[in-house]
Amino acid sequence: MEEIRIEADGHLGPIDSSRIPRFAGAATFARLPRLDQVGRAEVKVVGVPFDAGVSYRPGARFGGNHVREASRLLRPYNPALDVSPFELVQVADAGDMAVNPFNINEAIETVQQNALELTADGASLVTLGGDHTIALPLLRAAAERAGEPVALLHFDAHLDTWDTYFGAEYTHGTPFRRAVEEGILDTEALSHVGTRGPLYGKKDLDDDRRFGFGIVTSSDVYYQGVAEIVAKLRERIGNRPLYVSVDIDVLDPAHAPGTGTPEAGGITSRELLEILRGLRGMNLVGGDVVEVAPAYDHAEITGVAASHVAYDLITLMADLRSSRTGARTRTETLPAGERKDA
Template sequence: MLRAVAREHGPVALVHFDAHLDTWDTYFNAPVTHGTIFRRAFEEGLLVEDHSIHLGIRGPIYDQIDMEQDRSFGFRTIRANDLDVIGIDGAVDAVKQRVGDVPVYVSVDIDVLDPAFAPGTGTPEAGGFSSRELLRLLRQLSGLNLVGADVVEVSPAYDHAEVTSVAAATVAFDLVTMMVTGGRTAREHAPETDSAVR
Protein backbone atom coordinates (compact mmCIF):
# COMPACT_ATOMS: atom_id res chain seq x y z
CA MET A 1 0.00 0.00 0.00
CA LEU A 2 2.86 2.39 0.75
CA ARG A 3 4.36 1.68 -2.66
CA ALA A 4 1.06 2.48 -4.36
CA VAL A 5 0.62 5.70 -2.38
CA ALA A 6 4.21 6.77 -3.07
CA ARG A 7 3.73 6.22 -6.82
CA GLU A 8 0.86 8.71 -6.70
CA HIS A 9 2.04 11.21 -4.07
CA GLY A 10 5.77 10.60 -3.60
CA PRO A 11 7.27 9.67 -0.22
CA VAL A 12 4.95 10.12 2.75
CA ALA A 13 5.09 10.87 6.44
CA LEU A 14 4.04 7.81 8.42
CA VAL A 15 1.87 8.15 11.53
CA HIS A 16 2.15 4.70 13.05
CA PHE A 17 -0.08 3.57 15.94
CA ASP A 18 1.31 0.32 17.37
CA ALA A 19 2.67 -1.43 20.44
CA HIS A 20 5.80 -2.32 18.44
CA LEU A 21 8.27 -0.36 16.31
CA ASP A 22 8.10 -2.65 13.25
CA THR A 23 11.55 -1.44 12.14
CA TRP A 24 13.59 -4.53 12.98
CA ASP A 25 15.97 -5.83 10.32
CA THR A 26 14.70 -9.39 10.64
CA TYR A 27 12.04 -11.15 12.69
CA PHE A 28 12.68 -14.85 13.28
CA ASN A 29 15.36 -14.52 10.59
CA ALA A 30 12.86 -13.32 7.98
CA PRO A 31 13.56 -9.93 6.35
CA VAL A 32 9.95 -9.19 5.32
CA THR A 33 7.44 -9.58 8.14
CA HIS A 34 4.99 -7.51 10.14
CA GLY A 35 7.92 -6.62 12.42
CA THR A 36 10.22 -5.28 9.67
CA ILE A 37 7.84 -3.53 7.31
CA PHE A 38 8.71 0.10 8.06
CA ARG A 39 12.45 -0.50 7.91
CA ARG A 40 11.95 -1.90 4.41
CA ALA A 41 9.73 1.08 3.54
CA PHE A 42 12.43 3.51 4.68
CA GLU A 43 15.08 1.61 2.71
CA GLU A 44 12.90 1.80 -0.41
CA GLY A 45 12.55 5.58 -0.07
CA LEU A 46 8.80 5.44 0.59
CA LEU A 47 8.99 7.61 3.74
CA VAL A 48 9.93 11.27 4.05
CA GLU A 49 12.93 11.32 6.38
CA ASP A 50 12.40 12.96 9.79
CA HIS A 51 8.64 13.29 9.35
CA SER A 52 7.38 9.95 10.71
CA ILE A 53 6.21 9.10 14.22
CA HIS A 54 5.22 6.05 16.27
CA LEU A 55 2.49 6.30 18.92
CA GLY A 56 1.62 3.77 21.62
CA ILE A 57 4.94 1.89 21.65
CA ARG A 58 5.42 -0.40 24.63
CA GLY A 59 6.41 -3.80 23.26
CA PRO A 60 9.68 -5.61 23.85
CA ILE A 61 12.93 -3.94 22.87
CA TYR A 62 15.54 -6.64 22.48
CA ASP A 63 18.52 -4.30 22.43
CA GLN A 64 19.22 -0.58 22.71
CA ILE A 65 20.21 -0.67 19.05
CA ASP A 66 16.52 -1.18 18.19
CA MET A 67 15.76 2.37 19.34
CA GLU A 68 18.97 3.81 17.89
CA GLN A 69 18.32 2.33 14.46
CA ASP A 70 14.69 3.43 14.57
CA ARG A 71 15.81 7.02 15.22
CA SER A 72 18.31 6.75 12.37
CA PHE A 73 15.37 6.02 10.04
CA GLY A 74 13.90 9.37 11.04
CA PHE A 75 11.20 8.24 13.46
CA ARG A 76 10.11 9.96 16.64
CA THR A 77 8.43 7.82 19.31
CA ILE A 78 5.61 8.60 21.72
CA ARG A 79 5.33 5.64 24.08
CA ALA A 80 1.98 4.58 25.49
CA ASN A 81 2.83 5.86 28.96
CA ASP A 82 3.98 9.22 27.54
CA LEU A 83 0.28 9.94 27.04
CA ASP A 84 -0.07 10.12 30.83
CA VAL A 85 2.37 13.05 30.82
CA ILE A 86 1.71 14.97 27.60
CA GLY A 87 -1.97 14.09 27.18
CA ILE A 88 -3.94 13.73 23.97
CA ASP A 89 -3.41 17.38 23.02
CA GLY A 90 0.36 17.06 23.43
CA ALA A 91 0.42 13.93 21.26
CA VAL A 92 -1.69 15.61 18.58
CA ASP A 93 0.59 18.65 18.57
CA ALA A 94 3.65 16.39 18.26
CA VAL A 95 2.14 14.55 15.29
CA LYS A 96 1.13 17.73 13.47
CA GLN A 97 4.53 19.34 14.00
CA ARG A 98 6.27 16.16 12.90
CA VAL A 99 4.40 15.58 9.66
CA GLY A 100 3.96 19.20 8.63
CA ASP A 101 2.19 19.59 5.29
CA VAL A 102 3.64 16.55 3.50
CA PRO A 103 1.35 13.69 2.41
CA VAL A 104 0.50 11.45 5.36
CA TYR A 105 -0.14 7.72 5.63
CA VAL A 106 -1.72 6.48 8.88
CA SER A 107 -1.14 2.87 9.92
CA VAL A 108 -3.07 1.53 12.90
CA ASP A 109 -2.01 -1.83 14.31
CA ILE A 110 -4.93 -2.75 16.54
CA ASP A 111 -2.51 -3.88 19.27
CA VAL A 112 -1.90 -0.19 20.01
CA LEU A 113 -5.01 -0.74 22.13
CA ASP A 114 -4.72 -2.42 25.50
CA PRO A 115 -5.86 -6.07 25.39
CA ALA A 116 -8.88 -5.04 27.49
CA PHE A 117 -10.11 -3.16 24.40
CA ALA A 118 -8.60 -5.37 21.66
CA PRO A 119 -7.99 -8.96 22.75
CA GLY A 120 -8.32 -10.23 19.19
CA THR A 121 -4.77 -9.75 17.95
CA GLY A 122 -1.73 -11.96 17.67
CA THR A 123 0.71 -9.86 19.70
CA PRO A 124 -1.15 -8.21 22.61
CA GLU A 125 0.82 -6.01 25.02
CA ALA A 126 -0.48 -4.74 28.36
CA GLY A 127 -0.60 -1.02 29.06
CA GLY A 128 -1.97 0.25 25.75
CA PHE A 129 -4.34 3.00 24.72
CA SER A 130 -8.03 2.76 25.46
CA SER A 131 -10.44 2.85 22.52
CA ARG A 132 -11.53 6.32 23.60
CA GLU A 133 -7.94 7.60 23.65
CA LEU A 134 -7.17 6.24 20.20
CA LEU A 135 -10.37 7.59 18.66
CA ARG A 136 -9.89 11.01 20.27
CA LEU A 137 -6.32 11.14 18.96
CA LEU A 138 -7.40 10.27 15.45
CA ARG A 139 -10.33 12.68 15.50
CA GLN A 140 -8.07 15.56 16.51
CA LEU A 141 -5.72 14.94 13.58
CA SER A 142 -8.01 16.89 11.28
CA GLY A 143 -6.27 18.96 8.65
CA LEU A 144 -3.57 16.45 7.78
CA ASN A 145 -2.89 15.77 4.11
CA LEU A 146 -4.09 12.18 4.56
CA VAL A 147 -3.51 10.13 1.41
CA GLY A 148 -3.72 6.57 2.71
CA ALA A 149 -4.33 4.42 5.76
CA ASP A 150 -4.66 0.89 7.05
CA VAL A 151 -5.90 -1.00 10.10
CA VAL A 152 -4.05 -4.26 10.64
CA GLU A 153 -3.62 -7.33 12.85
CA VAL A 154 -7.22 -7.96 13.86
CA SER A 155 -7.51 -11.69 14.53
CA PRO A 156 -11.14 -12.80 14.92
CA ALA A 157 -10.03 -16.21 16.21
CA TYR A 158 -8.72 -14.50 19.36
CA ASP A 159 -11.60 -12.06 19.71
CA HIS A 160 -14.65 -12.42 21.90
CA ALA A 161 -17.98 -10.63 21.54
CA GLU A 162 -16.40 -8.86 18.51
CA VAL A 163 -14.74 -6.34 20.85
CA THR A 164 -11.66 -5.95 18.66
CA SER A 165 -13.63 -5.94 15.42
CA VAL A 166 -15.88 -3.12 16.65
CA ALA A 167 -12.86 -1.02 17.63
CA ALA A 168 -11.10 -1.69 14.31
CA ALA A 169 -14.21 -0.98 12.24
CA THR A 170 -14.72 2.34 14.03
CA VAL A 171 -11.09 3.32 13.43
CA ALA A 172 -11.37 2.34 9.75
CA PHE A 173 -14.60 4.31 9.38
CA ASP A 174 -12.99 7.43 10.86
CA LEU A 175 -9.92 7.11 8.64
CA VAL A 176 -11.99 6.73 5.46
CA THR A 177 -14.16 9.66 6.51
CA MET A 178 -11.05 11.81 7.06
CA MET A 179 -9.75 10.92 3.60
CA VAL A 180 -12.96 11.92 1.81
CA THR A 181 -13.73 15.06 3.83
CA GLY A 182 -10.35 16.75 3.72
CA GLY A 183 -9.22 15.50 7.10
CA ARG A 184 -12.42 15.95 9.12
CA THR A 185 -14.13 13.03 10.84
CA ALA A 186 -17.84 12.24 10.75
CA ARG A 187 -18.10 13.38 14.36
CA GLU A 188 -17.15 16.91 13.30
CA HIS A 189 -20.21 16.94 11.02
CA ALA A 190 -22.56 15.89 13.81
CA PRO A 191 -24.74 18.57 15.44
CA GLU A 192 -23.42 20.00 18.69
CA THR A 193 -24.96 18.62 21.85
CA ASP A 194 -25.04 19.74 25.43
CA SER A 195 -22.15 17.84 27.03
CA ALA A 196 -23.25 18.58 30.59
CA VAL A 197 -23.90 15.58 32.77
CA ARG A 198 -27.63 15.11 33.12
Protein backbone atom coordinates (compact mmCIF):
# COMPACT_ATOMS: atom_id res chain seq x y z
CA MET A 1 0.00 0.00 0.00
CA GLU A 2 1.32 3.42 -0.94
CA GLU A 3 1.91 5.63 2.09
CA ILE A 4 0.54 9.14 1.58
CA ARG A 5 2.06 11.23 4.33
CA ILE A 6 1.74 14.76 5.62
CA GLU A 7 4.95 16.73 5.07
CA ALA A 8 5.75 20.13 6.57
CA ASP A 9 8.94 22.18 7.00
CA GLY A 10 11.03 19.32 5.66
CA HIS A 11 9.68 16.82 8.20
CA LEU A 12 7.92 13.61 7.21
CA GLY A 13 4.80 13.31 9.32
CA PRO A 14 1.92 10.87 9.87
CA ILE A 15 0.03 9.06 7.15
CA ASP A 16 -2.67 11.38 5.82
CA SER A 17 -5.83 10.02 7.44
CA SER A 18 -8.03 12.05 5.09
CA ARG A 19 -6.77 9.85 2.25
CA ILE A 20 -5.93 6.53 3.92
CA PRO A 21 -8.32 5.24 6.62
CA ARG A 22 -6.96 5.23 10.15
CA PHE A 23 -7.68 1.54 10.54
CA ALA A 24 -5.61 0.60 7.48
CA GLY A 25 -1.96 -0.35 7.42
CA ALA A 26 0.64 -1.11 10.05
CA ALA A 27 0.43 0.75 13.36
CA THR A 28 3.37 2.96 14.18
CA PHE A 29 2.88 5.50 16.94
CA ALA A 30 0.45 8.17 15.67
CA ARG A 31 0.97 6.67 12.17
CA LEU A 32 4.40 8.32 12.08
CA PRO A 33 7.20 7.12 9.80
CA ARG A 34 9.56 4.43 10.96
CA LEU A 35 13.04 5.57 11.90
CA ASP A 36 14.52 3.72 8.92
CA GLN A 37 12.28 5.77 6.61
CA VAL A 38 13.70 9.11 7.73
CA GLY A 39 17.24 8.19 8.78
CA ARG A 40 17.40 10.73 11.60
CA ALA A 41 14.83 12.03 14.07
CA GLU A 42 14.99 14.55 16.89
CA VAL A 43 12.32 12.73 18.90
CA LYS A 44 12.11 8.94 18.78
CA VAL A 45 9.39 6.65 20.09
CA VAL A 46 10.57 3.17 21.06
CA GLY A 47 8.86 0.16 22.62
CA VAL A 48 10.24 -2.20 25.26
CA PRO A 49 8.14 -5.40 25.30
CA PHE A 50 9.27 -6.62 28.72
CA ASP A 51 7.33 -7.53 31.86
CA ALA A 52 9.50 -10.07 33.67
CA GLY A 53 9.73 -7.66 36.61
CA VAL A 54 6.04 -7.58 37.53
CA SER A 55 4.82 -8.68 40.95
CA TYR A 56 1.13 -9.24 40.18
CA ARG A 57 -0.66 -9.34 36.80
CA PRO A 58 1.56 -9.82 33.73
CA GLY A 59 0.88 -8.56 30.22
CA ALA A 60 2.69 -5.23 29.93
CA ARG A 61 5.04 -6.79 27.37
CA PHE A 62 2.18 -6.23 24.93
CA GLY A 63 1.68 -2.62 26.05
CA GLY A 64 3.77 -0.83 23.45
CA ASN A 65 1.93 -2.18 20.45
CA HIS A 66 -1.40 -1.73 22.21
CA VAL A 67 -0.60 1.96 22.68
CA ARG A 68 0.46 2.21 19.03
CA GLU A 69 -2.89 0.78 17.93
CA ALA A 70 -4.74 3.20 20.20
CA SER A 71 -2.70 6.11 18.81
CA ARG A 72 -4.18 5.77 15.30
CA LEU A 73 -6.71 8.47 16.16
CA LEU A 74 -4.12 11.08 17.22
CA ARG A 75 -3.96 14.12 14.98
CA PRO A 76 -1.00 16.36 13.99
CA TYR A 77 -2.08 19.51 15.88
CA ASN A 78 -2.13 19.68 19.68
CA PRO A 79 -4.62 22.48 20.52
CA ALA A 80 -4.02 22.30 24.28
CA LEU A 81 -0.44 23.54 23.72
CA ASP A 82 -1.00 25.27 20.36
CA VAL A 83 1.74 23.15 18.80
CA SER A 84 2.03 20.94 15.71
CA PRO A 85 4.85 18.76 17.03
CA PHE A 86 5.48 16.80 13.84
CA GLU A 87 6.02 20.04 11.91
CA LEU A 88 8.50 21.45 14.42
CA VAL A 89 10.84 18.46 14.52
CA GLN A 90 11.19 15.06 12.90
CA VAL A 91 9.48 12.43 15.03
CA ALA A 92 9.75 8.74 14.18
CA ASP A 93 8.89 5.33 15.57
CA ALA A 94 12.08 3.37 16.25
CA GLY A 95 10.29 0.04 16.71
CA ASP A 96 10.91 -2.24 19.68
CA MET A 97 14.03 -3.11 21.62
CA ALA A 98 14.81 -6.84 21.55
CA VAL A 99 15.23 -7.70 25.23
CA ASN A 100 15.70 -11.05 26.93
CA PRO A 101 12.37 -12.03 28.58
CA PHE A 102 14.04 -14.59 30.85
CA ASN A 103 16.99 -12.62 32.26
CA ILE A 104 16.21 -9.34 34.01
CA ASN A 105 19.85 -8.27 34.40
CA GLU A 106 20.57 -8.81 30.71
CA ALA A 107 17.34 -7.05 29.75
CA ILE A 108 18.29 -4.02 31.83
CA GLU A 109 21.71 -3.85 30.18
CA THR A 110 20.11 -4.12 26.73
CA VAL A 111 17.63 -1.31 27.41
CA GLN A 112 20.39 0.96 28.69
CA GLN A 113 22.63 0.29 25.68
CA ASN A 114 19.79 0.71 23.19
CA ALA A 115 18.71 3.97 24.83
CA LEU A 116 22.27 5.30 24.60
CA GLU A 117 22.47 4.33 20.93
CA LEU A 118 19.12 5.94 20.11
CA THR A 119 20.15 9.21 21.79
CA ALA A 120 23.75 9.28 20.50
CA ASP A 121 22.73 11.83 17.85
CA GLY A 122 21.14 14.12 20.44
CA ALA A 123 17.61 12.80 20.03
CA SER A 124 15.03 12.75 22.80
CA LEU A 125 13.41 9.43 23.66
CA VAL A 126 9.82 8.55 24.57
CA THR A 127 9.60 4.91 25.62
CA LEU A 128 6.51 2.70 25.65
CA GLY A 129 6.66 -0.15 28.16
CA GLY A 130 6.78 -2.71 29.32
CA ASP A 131 6.83 -2.78 33.10
CA HIS A 132 8.44 -0.16 35.33
CA THR A 133 11.67 -2.11 35.70
CA ILE A 134 12.79 -0.46 32.46
CA ALA A 135 12.84 2.99 34.07
CA LEU A 136 16.17 2.22 35.75
CA PRO A 137 18.22 1.64 32.57
CA LEU A 138 16.43 4.52 30.86
CA LEU A 139 17.40 6.81 33.74
CA ARG A 140 20.99 5.56 33.57
CA ALA A 141 21.10 6.51 29.90
CA ALA A 142 19.41 9.88 30.50
CA ALA A 143 21.87 10.80 33.26
CA GLU A 144 24.82 9.78 31.09
CA ARG A 145 23.58 11.92 28.22
CA ALA A 146 22.86 14.85 30.55
CA GLY A 147 26.29 14.55 32.15
CA GLU A 148 24.73 14.86 35.60
CA PRO A 149 22.05 13.34 37.82
CA VAL A 150 18.57 14.10 36.53
CA ALA A 151 15.43 15.32 38.22
CA LEU A 152 12.57 12.83 38.25
CA LEU A 153 8.84 13.39 38.06
CA HIS A 154 7.22 10.03 38.72
CA PHE A 155 3.50 9.54 38.09
CA ASP A 156 2.34 6.34 39.78
CA ALA A 157 -0.08 4.83 42.26
CA HIS A 158 2.96 3.30 43.97
CA LEU A 159 6.28 4.56 45.32
CA ASP A 160 8.46 2.04 43.47
CA THR A 161 11.23 2.63 46.02
CA TRP A 162 11.01 -0.74 47.75
CA ASP A 163 14.18 -2.73 48.31
CA THR A 164 13.57 -6.27 47.04
CA TYR A 165 10.87 -8.76 46.12
CA PHE A 166 11.69 -12.41 46.90
CA GLY A 167 15.31 -11.29 47.20
CA ALA A 168 15.32 -9.73 43.70
CA GLU A 169 16.80 -6.23 43.53
CA TYR A 170 15.53 -5.42 40.03
CA THR A 171 11.74 -5.43 39.71
CA HIS A 172 9.01 -2.98 38.73
CA GLY A 173 8.71 -1.94 42.39
CA THR A 174 12.39 -1.08 42.98
CA PRO A 175 13.75 1.06 40.08
CA PHE A 176 13.87 4.40 41.85
CA ARG A 177 15.53 3.07 44.99
CA ARG A 178 18.26 1.57 42.78
CA ALA A 179 18.52 4.85 40.85
CA VAL A 180 19.06 6.84 44.06
CA GLU A 181 21.65 4.33 45.26
CA GLU A 182 23.48 4.63 41.95
CA GLY A 183 23.61 8.41 42.17
CA ILE A 184 21.85 9.05 38.85
CA LEU A 185 18.98 11.07 40.37
CA ASP A 186 19.18 14.63 41.68
CA THR A 187 17.84 14.08 45.19
CA GLU A 188 16.89 17.75 45.50
CA ALA A 189 14.34 17.38 42.70
CA LEU A 190 12.41 14.12 43.05
CA SER A 191 8.62 13.92 43.15
CA HIS A 192 5.97 11.24 43.07
CA VAL A 193 2.54 12.29 41.80
CA GLY A 194 -0.69 10.35 42.23
CA THR A 195 0.39 7.87 44.90
CA ARG A 196 -2.28 6.22 47.01
CA GLY A 197 -3.41 2.94 48.53
CA PRO A 198 -2.15 0.74 51.37
CA LEU A 199 1.56 0.25 52.04
CA TYR A 200 3.55 -2.46 53.81
CA GLY A 201 4.17 -0.06 56.69
CA LYS A 202 5.05 3.53 57.64
CA LYS A 203 8.69 2.67 56.98
CA ASP A 204 7.91 2.78 53.27
CA LEU A 205 7.21 6.50 53.58
CA ASP A 206 10.19 7.07 55.88
CA ASP A 207 12.54 5.39 53.40
CA ASP A 208 11.05 7.33 50.52
CA ARG A 209 11.55 10.64 52.34
CA ARG A 210 15.13 9.67 53.15
CA PHE A 211 15.81 9.15 49.45
CA GLY A 212 14.70 12.74 48.80
CA PHE A 213 11.26 12.23 47.28
CA GLY A 214 8.40 14.64 47.73
CA ILE A 215 4.95 13.12 47.48
CA VAL A 216 1.87 14.54 45.80
CA THR A 217 -0.92 12.05 46.48
CA SER A 218 -4.00 11.65 44.31
CA SER A 219 -5.92 13.29 47.15
CA ASP A 220 -3.58 16.30 46.98
CA VAL A 221 -4.40 16.69 43.30
CA TYR A 222 -8.10 16.54 44.13
CA TYR A 223 -8.03 19.03 47.00
CA GLN A 224 -5.32 21.43 45.81
CA GLY A 225 -6.06 21.40 42.11
CA VAL A 226 -3.87 21.06 39.06
CA ALA A 227 -2.62 24.67 38.89
CA GLU A 228 -1.27 24.61 42.46
CA ILE A 229 0.36 21.22 41.99
CA VAL A 230 2.05 22.34 38.75
CA ALA A 231 3.38 25.48 40.43
CA LYS A 232 4.92 23.42 43.25
CA LEU A 233 6.47 20.91 40.84
CA ARG A 234 7.99 23.65 38.68
CA GLU A 235 9.48 25.32 41.74
CA ARG A 236 10.94 22.06 43.04
CA ILE A 237 12.48 21.00 39.74
CA GLY A 238 13.55 24.33 38.30
CA ASN A 239 15.65 24.09 35.13
CA ARG A 240 17.32 20.79 35.98
CA PRO A 241 17.37 18.09 33.31
CA LEU A 242 14.06 16.34 33.90
CA TYR A 243 12.95 12.78 33.24
CA VAL A 244 9.22 12.03 33.39
CA SER A 245 8.13 8.45 34.13
CA VAL A 246 4.43 7.64 33.87
CA ASP A 247 3.04 4.40 35.22
CA ILE A 248 -0.45 4.33 33.72
CA ASP A 249 -1.83 3.02 37.03
CA VAL A 250 -1.50 6.59 38.32
CA LEU A 251 -4.94 6.89 36.74
CA ASP A 252 -7.97 5.58 38.55
CA PRO A 253 -9.04 2.13 37.29
CA ALA A 254 -12.08 3.84 35.81
CA HIS A 255 -9.68 5.63 33.44
CA ALA A 256 -7.07 2.86 33.13
CA PRO A 257 -8.34 -0.64 33.90
CA GLY A 258 -5.67 -2.26 31.71
CA THR A 259 -2.78 -2.38 34.12
CA GLY A 260 -1.14 -4.91 36.39
CA THR A 261 -1.56 -3.40 39.86
CA PRO A 262 -4.65 -1.14 39.92
CA GLU A 263 -5.49 0.97 42.97
CA ALA A 264 -8.77 2.76 43.68
CA GLY A 265 -8.89 6.53 44.11
CA GLY A 266 -6.58 7.64 41.31
CA ILE A 267 -6.42 10.84 39.30
CA THR A 268 -8.33 11.32 36.06
CA SER A 269 -6.82 11.28 32.60
CA ARG A 270 -7.73 14.98 32.31
CA GLU A 271 -5.76 15.81 35.48
CA LEU A 272 -2.73 13.85 34.31
CA LEU A 273 -2.68 15.53 30.90
CA GLU A 274 -3.11 18.99 32.40
CA ILE A 275 -0.23 18.45 34.83
CA LEU A 276 1.98 17.31 31.97
CA ARG A 277 1.01 20.35 29.90
CA GLY A 278 1.95 22.52 32.86
CA LEU A 279 5.56 21.36 32.42
CA ARG A 280 5.89 23.34 29.18
CA GLY A 281 9.31 24.92 28.80
CA MET A 282 10.96 22.72 31.43
CA ASN A 283 14.18 20.90 30.54
CA LEU A 284 12.60 17.57 29.59
CA VAL A 285 15.30 15.07 28.58
CA GLY A 286 13.30 11.86 28.39
CA GLY A 287 10.12 10.09 29.35
CA ASP A 288 8.32 6.78 29.46
CA VAL A 289 4.78 5.42 29.67
CA VAL A 290 4.67 1.97 31.23
CA GLU A 291 2.50 -0.79 32.74
CA VAL A 292 -0.18 -0.86 30.04
CA ALA A 293 -1.54 -4.43 30.07
CA PRO A 294 -4.00 -4.85 27.18
CA ALA A 295 -5.51 -8.13 28.38
CA TYR A 296 -7.38 -6.17 31.07
CA ASP A 297 -8.15 -3.15 28.88
CA HIS A 298 -11.78 -3.36 27.82
CA ALA A 299 -12.72 -0.89 25.08
CA GLU A 300 -9.05 0.22 24.76
CA ILE A 301 -9.57 2.84 27.51
CA THR A 302 -6.06 2.48 28.94
CA GLY A 303 -4.40 2.40 25.54
CA VAL A 304 -6.11 5.63 24.50
CA ALA A 305 -5.06 7.38 27.72
CA ALA A 306 -1.47 6.17 27.38
CA SER A 307 -1.29 7.26 23.74
CA HIS A 308 -2.34 10.78 24.68
CA VAL A 309 0.23 10.88 27.49
CA ALA A 310 2.97 9.89 25.04
CA TYR A 311 1.67 12.43 22.52
CA ASP A 312 1.86 15.24 25.07
CA LEU A 313 5.39 14.21 26.07
CA ILE A 314 6.39 14.35 22.39
CA THR A 315 4.74 17.75 22.05
CA LEU A 316 6.63 19.12 25.05
CA MET A 317 9.94 17.84 23.65
CA ALA A 318 9.27 19.24 20.18
CA ASP A 319 8.21 22.59 21.61
CA LEU A 320 11.32 22.77 23.79
CA ARG A 321 13.64 21.95 20.89
CA SER A 322 12.05 24.47 18.58
CA SER A 323 12.25 27.21 21.20
CA ARG A 324 15.97 26.55 21.68
CA THR A 325 16.70 26.69 17.96
CA GLY A 326 14.46 29.69 17.36
CA ALA A 327 12.34 27.72 14.91
CA ARG A 328 9.23 29.28 16.35
CA THR A 329 8.24 31.69 19.09
CA ARG A 330 6.47 29.87 21.85
CA THR A 331 3.42 31.39 23.43
CA GLU A 332 3.80 32.59 26.98
CA THR A 333 4.10 29.66 29.37
CA LEU A 334 1.35 29.72 31.97
CA PRO A 335 0.40 27.22 34.65
CA ALA A 336 -2.27 24.72 33.75
CA GLY A 337 -5.72 26.26 33.97
CA GLU A 338 -4.40 29.76 33.24
CA ARG A 339 -3.40 29.50 29.59
CA LYS A 340 -4.54 32.25 27.27
CA ASP A 341 -6.62 31.49 24.23
CA ALA A 342 -4.50 31.11 21.10
